[in-house]
Amino acid sequence: MCSDRGLHRVLTIVTLLFYVQAAAEPPTERKSHFRDGAGNRPNEQLLAAAPEGWLQTYFKQTTRLRIVEFVPAHESRDWRNKVRFEAFTARILPDPIEFMQGLAHDQAQGCKHFSDGGISAGFENGYATSTRLFVCENHPADRHDQITMVKSIRGNERFYVIARARRGEAIAGGPGTALQTDIASWALYLRAIHLCEASSDAHPCP
Numbered sequence: 001m002c003s004d005r006g007l008h009r010v011l012t013i014v015t016l017l018f019y020v021q022a023a024a025e026p027p028t029e030r031k032s033h034f035r036d037g038a039g040n041r042p043n044e045q046l047l048a049a050a051p052e053g054w055l056q057t058y059f060k061q062t063t064r065l066r067i068v069e070f071v072p073a074h075e076s077r078d079w080r081n082k083v084r085f086e087a088f089t090a091r092i093l094p095d096p097i098e099f100m101q102g103l104a105h106d107q108a109q110g111c112k113h114f115s116d117g118g119i120s121a122g123f124e125n126g127y128a129t130s131t132r133l134f135v136c137e138n139h140p141a142d143r144h145d146q147i148t149m150v151k152s153i154r155g156n157e158r159f160y161v162i163a164r165a166r167r168g169e170a171i172a173g174g175p176g177t178a179l180q181t182d183i184a185s186w187a188l189y190l191r192a193i194h195l196c197e198a199s200s201d202a203h204p205c206p
Helices: 004-024 096-108 177-191
Strands: 044-047 054-061 065-072 081-088 113-124 127-137 146-154 159-167 194-197
Touching: 096 113, 096 127, 096 146, 113 177, 127 177, 146 177, 159 177
Parallel strands: none
Antiparallel strands: 044 194, 054 065, 065 081, 081 159, 113 127, 127 146, 146 159
16 A cells, blocks of 8 residues: 555655646636535635546535536546535535545545545635545445545635545555656646635635
8 A cells, every 4th residue: 555655755746746836827717617506605616627528427416515526438437537526505614624634534434544645725815725635545435445635625605625536546555656647737736726706806706
């Protein structure tokens, strides 16, 4: 399984790329908006899009929750890669860092071995955010190994969770170079996802 040293190496590479890219160029506008349709602030928008060519495979919406999942077109029956967008309302929205700590605890349950580490935390467009990487050997849902990078954003009325996941990867001894490159691209993909409010000067939309 991915050793703590292997995870630390990956996190170091990803974090460096994340901040070098952030300093080198401004965030690019996403091609479409993920609108959760809940709460009382219709101007609040998550600027996000699934990777090009991916298909929607799951959708759920209630008055308090919206979930949408996408996978590559050729993986629609047995996914290896997935992106998941979730938005929910609550009387008190959680702190992103504390939410991620709780998520890490939940993710670790049932894994043969589990590691996690922080990618970034702070404010983006005036909203508190946190991004972490989770590595689980023998995931309890399907007994595959799974690597997941998750970004959480606390909006004014909703809390957003965006996850990029890969399962079935041979990660014994630490992710290989190709996977490290993919994980770095996930960090840049998640960094480009932003929350905004069209009517707010504090959280302007592009």
